[in-house]
Amino acid sequence: MMQPFFYEALPMRVAYGSGTLGLLPNETQHLGIDNALVLSTPQQEDMARRACELLGERCGGFFSGARMHTPTDVTQTALERLRAAGCNGIVAIGGGSTIGLAKALALRTDLPQIAIPTTYAGSEVTPILGQTENGVKTTLRSPAVLPESVIYDVELTVGLPVGISITSGINAIAHAVEALYAKDRNPVISLMAEEGVRALARSLPVIHERPHDRESRSDALYGAWLCGACLGSVGMALHHKLCHVLGGLFDLPHSDTHSVILPHAVAYNSQAAPEAMARIAAALGVEHAASGLYELNVRLEAPTSLAEIGMPESGIEAAVDQAAGSDPYWNPAPIERDRIRDLLIRAWSGQPPATAG
Numbered sequence: 001m002m003q004p005f006f007y008e009a010l011p012m013r014v015a016y017g018s019g020t021l022g023l024l025p026n027e028t029q030h031l032g033i034d035n036a037l038v039l040s041t042p043q044q045e046d047m048a049r050r051a052c053e054l055l056g057e058r059c060g061g062f063f064s065g066a067r068m069h070t071p072t073d074v075t076q077t078a079l080e081r082l083r084a085a086g087c088n089g090i091v092a093i094g095g096g097s098t099i100g101l102a103k104a105l106a107l108r109t110d111l112p113q114i115a116i117p118t119t120y121a122g123s124e125v126t127p128i129l130g131q132t133e134n135g136v137k138t139t140l141r142s143p144a145v146l147p148e149s150v151i152y153d154v155e156l157t158v159g160l161p162v163g164i165s166i167t168s169g170i171n172a173i174a175h176a177v178e179a180l181y182a183k184d185r186n187p188v189i190s191l192m193a194e195e196g197v198r199a200l201a202r203s204l205p206v207i208h209e210r211p212h213d214r215e216s217r218s219d220a221l222y223g224a225w226l227c228g229a230c231l232g233s234v235g236m237a238l239h240h241k242l243c244h245v246l247g248g249l250f251d252l253p254h255s256d257t258h259s260v261i262l263p264h265a266v267a268y269n270s271q272a273a274p275e276a277m278a279r280i281a282a283a284l285g286v287e288h289a290a291s292g293l294y295e296l297n298v299r300l301e302a303p304t305s306l307a308e309i310g311m312p313e314s315g316i317e318a319a320v321d322q323a324a325g326s327d328p329y330w331n332p333a334p335i336e337r338d339r340i341r342d343l344l345i346r347a348w349s350g351q352p353p354a355t356a357g
Contacts, residue, residue, distance in 0.1 A: 005186035010232055011143075012125065016152040016225070018214070021116065024054050024091070027149045031112045033089025037082045038062040039101055044094045044118065047156070051093050051116070060085040066092075068254050069132040069247050070100040079108055087111070092147075093156075095119035095168065096254060103129040103145035115147040118156045119168040120200070120220055121255065122175055122228020125150060130244060137248030146232070152225060154218045162211050166300045167255035169204045169220055172227035173197050173293075174262045177280055178237050179230035181273035183330045189233050190279070192226045197283035199223030201296065208300050239265035241329040242344075245322040246306070249315060256309045259302040263294035264343045267353035272333035290353040305350030316344050 013030070015023050028036055037060055040048035045064040052059040063078045078101055082090070092102035093116040100123060102113050107129060115124035127146040130139045157165070176193035179185060200223035206216035242265060243257045267290035270277050277289040286292030294304070303309050323344075324337045346354065 002187070006184070007186045007188050008233065010125070010127065010146060010229070012146060013149045014125075014152065014225070015150070016222075018154045018218075020151050020153040021051070021156060022054065023151060024051060024114065024116070025056070025058060027114050027151060028055060028058050028089060028091070031089060031114065031148055033112060033114075034058055035060040035085070035087045036089045036091045036114075037078075037085060037087040037105075038091045038093065039066055039078065039098050040064045040092075040094050041066045041097055044098070047093045047118065051091055055091070060087040066094065066098040066101040068097050069137055069251065070097070070104050070130060072104075072131055072133045075101060075104040075108070075131070079105060082109070089114070092116065093118065095164075096121035096123045096171075099123045099147070100129060100131075102147070104131060107142065107145050110144060113147040114149045114151065116151045116153065116156070117224075119160060119164060119255075120157075120172045120224035121168050122172045122224050122231055125225065125228040126232030128232065130247075132248050135248055137244045139244060152221055154214060154221055157217050157221055158212055158214060162208060163301075164255070165207050165211070165220070166204055166302050167253070167259045169200050169207075169224065170262060170297065170300075170302055171255040171258040172224040173200050174239055174243075174258045175231035175236070176227040177262065177266060177276075177289075177293075178239055179234050180276035180279055181237065181269060181332045182234040184234045186234070189230050193230045194279050194283045196223045196226030196230065197280060199226065201284050204296075204300055235330060237265075237329050237331040238268060238323075238333075238335065241331075242319070242323050245319050246311065249318060249322065250311050252306070252309050252311055256303045257306070259297055260304060260306055260309065260347050263290050263297065263353040264347045266290040266293055267355040268339065268343055269331065269333045270355050288355065290355045294352050306344070306348040307350065311348060313348060316341065316348060319344055
């Protein structure tokens with residue numbers, strides 16, 4: 001029997017296709033932006049300059065200092081730049097770091113945003129912001145940080161390095177996985193989640209072998225959109241809590257951390273969420289969800305240990321303290337310190353998840 005549920009659609013405008021970056025001037029006009037600050041990371045400054053050229057007189061300048069985990073000091077610097085230029089809108093071109101900075105600015109100014117994602121992280125379609133201050137990453141959910149417009153341009157992802165493509169794709173899969181066992185899950189989001197996992201599971205191996213395959217790039221971007229929409233619509237659980245803790249404590253690469261932790265978090269919840277596990281396994285085309293995710297990592301040469309992405313072994317206890325502390329996320333399986341410690345030890349050393357033997 002269908003269980004009662006709530007479903008709330010998020011208000012945003014999406015343009016999807018190839019060459020759609022050219023729609024940027026139209027989108028700024030649609031939102032009444034005539035003086036935009038364009039954001040990027042240092043690595044994507046060329047894309048920011050390209051966006052400025054497209055905007056012409058509608059560009060008030062660019063800031064290319066976005067960083068992982070949205071440090072509040074970087075946000076303050078960008079905010080000063082935005083105010084000095086008198087900007088009345090924000091354009092973010094890049095991955096989760098850049099889009100996170102745009103959200104942080106929107107939270108402080110209530111200015112409209114246009115997000116142009118170049119990875120598969122999915123942050124562009126969520127009302128969620130994670131910020132880091134003094135080594136602690138906190139998250140909030142507010143309609144104030146949801147971008148008003150998103151431009152998906154497959155062409156911007158074709159040159160994305162394979163390693164980043166893979167880990168940001170697995171990051172997207174993580175959003176859908178946790179949506180399938182979320183406390184506030186609903187049938188609409190569950191359909192999107194399963195389809196998102198399926199699209200990424202079939203496209204990432206092709207991208208790994210043929211990075212410039214546009215059909216697979218399009219499939220992956222479609223899957224990332226679905227997975228991001230799941231993240232924006234329902235709550236997350238243990239996996240995301242652990243990734244936020246590890247990112248805040250050790251400044252680990254965001255997508256790499258998701259890649260390592262996901263199989264272990266799924267194993268932790270496997271007995272408590274059997275229906276979700278069956279749907280994940282079906283979307284992956286495997287028998288067991290946790291081991292299937294770990295084997296996908298291995299096949300795609302994604303990181304499988306926290307040690308290899310820079311976490312010190314001595315930090316495990318501090319991570320356990322935060323993850324199992326006074327403000328844990330809701331999770332289908334009870335949060336138990338000893339189990340969290342065992343999970344992190346396995347993830348640190350690169351062992352397969354517990355249910356994978």
